Amino acid sequence: MNSDSARLRLKTWVCTLIVVFSNAFGNFFMKRGLPESAQLSTPLEYIGALFQPWVALGVVLLIVWQMSRLALLSWADLSYVLPVTSVGYVLVALIGKVMLNEAITDRRWAGIVLIMAGVALVSGGSAPSTTRREAAGSR
Amino acid sequence: MKWILVALMVGTTTAGEVLQAAGMRRHGEIHDFRPGAIGRALAALARNRFVIGSVAAMGISFFAFMKLLSMTDLSFAVPVSAVTYVMETVLAKYLLKERVNGLRWAGAALVICGVTLVSL
Numbered sequence: 001m002n003s004d005s006a007r008l009r010l011k012t013w014v015c016t017l018i019v020v021f022s023n024a025f026g027n028f029f030m031k032r033g034l035p036e037s038a039q040l041s042t043p044l045e046y047i048g049a050l051f052q053p054w055v056a057l058g059v060v061l062l063i064v065w066q067m068s069r070l071a072l073l074s075w076a077d078l079s080y081v082l083p084v085t086s087v088g089y090v091l092v093a094l095i096g097k098v099m100l101n102e103a104i105t106d107r108r109w110a111g112i113v114l115i116m117a118g119v120a121l122v123s124g125g126s127a128p129s130t131t132r133r134e135a136a137g138s139r
Numbered sequence: 140m141k142w143i144l145v146a147l148m149v150g151t152t153t154a155g156e157v158l159q160a161a162g163m164r165r166h167g168e169i170h171d172f173r174p175g176a177i178g179r180a181l182a183a184l185a186r187n188r189f190v191i192g193s194v195a196a197m198g199i200s201f202f203a204f205m206k207l208l209s210m211t212d213l214s215f216a217v218p219v220s221a222v223t224y225v226m227e228t229v230l231a232k233y234l235l236k237e238r239v240n241g242l243r244w245a246g247a248a249l250v251i252c253g254v255t256l257v258s259l
Contacts, residue, residue: 030205031213040206049205066197070184073160075168077237082224083246089218096214104214111256112214114249115221121246 012076016084018068024091026061029054031100086119141210145219148203153226155196157234162189164235218257224250 033054040046049055072081093112096102166187169180184190207216225247232239 027208027213027217031208031216034205034209040209046202046205062201070159070163071169073163074166075170082227086221086224089221092217093214096212096217100213102212102214107259108214108218108257111253111258112218114253114256115218116253118246118249118251118253119221119224121242121249 008075012072015068015072016081019065019072019081019085020088020091022061022065022068023085024088024095026058026065027092028095028099029058029061031058031096033058083119083121086116089115089119141207144203144207144210145222148200148207148220149222149226151196151200151203152220152223153230155193155200156223156227157230158189158193158196160231160235162187162193165189215257219254221250221254 033052033056034049040049050059069081069085089112093104093109097104162184166180166184169177171177171180204216204220228239228243228247231237
């Protein structure tokens with residue numbers, strides 16, 4: 001359509017990609033830094049854990065995630081942002097399987113697929129402000 | 140213990156994200172991504188009560204998630220946090236006054252089923 005809606009669509013796409021990847025990899029690096037580490041019983045141990053390199057990298061990525069999500073929410077409805085970012089669940093499961101050797105049972109995969117389907121339905125094809133602005137292609 | 144952490148995380152995440160959405164709606168669309176403009180936007184957001192509340196809630200949620208991650212699989216901890224979608228759908232309707240139709244409710248029900256499967 002006009003260049004305004006094309007630009008909004010591109011902006012939405014780029015921002016969504018950043019949201020999804022920074023979240024998935026942020027979670028991965030947190031998990032990677034945490035398992036054998038501290039007991040996490042006193043507040044000090046929580047703070048200390050933040051300074052382990054992998055955890056710190058995870059925290060940085062999660063900060064990027066929050067910032068990009070805030071930006072996205074400034075022009076898109078929450079009920080648009082939730083479903084499009086739900087692809088992240090599959091990404092996280094794949095990361096867990098491939099990079100952390102987590103055993104993912106069929107039942108758990110089925111659950112992840114249901115969650116994705118559910119989150120997609122939550123969008124329901126209705127009324128996020130990005131569609132109001134004729135940029136529906138970014139869905 | 141595991142489920143207490145899940146409950147704490149879901150509750151605080153939901154509160155945080157709804158406050159965040161309300162705060163950003165008040166702030167309005169961000170369309171200028173130059174560093175100076177981003178700095179000004181951040182300065183304005185730091186005085187936005189909704190955003191401040193959201194950050195506090197997200198902080199609690201973050202440490203609960205950290206503890207949960209240290210105890211469980213990544214592929215358990217992340218999917219189970221999807222319960223927040225259901226809570227947020229309810230709050231999007233009643234607090235943010237977004238339109239929630241039958242499809243969205245069906246979606247929320249599917250999320251619940253999925254989370255149940257993941258956690259079995």
